[in-house]
Amino acid sequence: MGARMDRRIERTRAAVVEAAVELVARRGSQVGMTEIAQAAGVSRKAVYENFGSRDQVLLGATQSLLARVPLDPSTLQNREASPLDLVLPPLVAHLDEHQEFYRAVLCGPGPSLARGAVAEHAMTGLRSLREDHESGEERGVVEIRDRFVVHGLLGVLADALAEQQDADLLTLARVLNASLANGGPEN
Known part of the structure; x- marks a missing residue:
C-alpha cells in the first residue's frame, strides 16, 4: 500500500x-492553483496537499527544470577553464531554452524562490568543482565571490529577459564572464 501511495504522490x-x-x-507566474490543478488533471486539494502554496508549486517547477541542467564535476579535468566557465554556460543555455518560463518566474511578482533555486543550482556546481582545490579559509572567500558573480549574472539575465522578447542570454553571459575574467572591458 505504501509504495503504491508513494508512486501516486510522485505522479x-x-x-x-x-x-x-x-x-x-504561456501565461506568466500569476496562474492560479485551480488552473494548475485542472491542467494537471488533479484536484485543487491535491495540489495544496503536495505543495502548500502557489510559490511552492513554482519552486518545484523551477527545481524540476533545473534538474535537467548537467552539473558534472568530472568536467574539472579541463584545467584550462575556470569553474565559472564550466558551470555557467550550461545553466545559461538552459535559461535561454526556457526563456518564457524563466521570464515569468524571475521577473514577475515574487521571484525570490525561483531566483534562489537557480542561484543555488549554479553554486552547487561551483562547490563541487572547487571542493578539492581550496583550503577552508580560501574556500570561504571563493564562495562569497562565486555567490556575488552568480547573483549578479542572474540579475543581469533577468533584466534582459524582462526587457527583450528574444534575449540572447548565451552571448550576454559569455561577454560578462569574459569581461570578469579579463578584469574589465578595457583589458
Whole structure:
C-alpha cells in the first residue's frame, strides 16, 4: 500500500510540476492553483496537499527544470577553464531554452524562490568543482565571490529577459564572464 501511495504522490507532483511549467511559460507566474490543478488533471486539494502554496508549486517547477541542467564535476579535468566557465554556460543555455518560463518566474511578482533555486543550482556546481582545490579559509572567500558573480549574472539575465522578447542570454553571459575574467572591458 505504501509504495503504491508513494508512486501516486510522485505522479501527482510530476503532473502538477509539468502543468505549472507549461502554464507559466504561456501565461506568466500569476496562474492560479485551480488552473494548475485542472491542467494537471488533479484536484485543487491535491495540489495544496503536495505543495502548500502557489510559490511552492513554482519552486518545484523551477527545481524540476533545473534538474535537467548537467552539473558534472568530472568536467574539472579541463584545467584550462575556470569553474565559472564550466558551470555557467550550461545553466545559461538552459535559461535561454526556457526563456518564457524563466521570464515569468524571475521577473514577475515574487521571484525570490525561483531566483534562489537557480542561484543555488549554479553554486552547487561551483562547490563541487572547487571542493578539492581550496583550503577552508580560501574556500570561504571563493564562495562569497562565486555567490556575488552568480547573483549578479542572474540579475543581469533577468533584466534582459524582462526587457527583450528574444534575449540572447548565451552571448550576454559569455561577454560578462569574459569581461570578469579579463578584469574589465578595457583589458
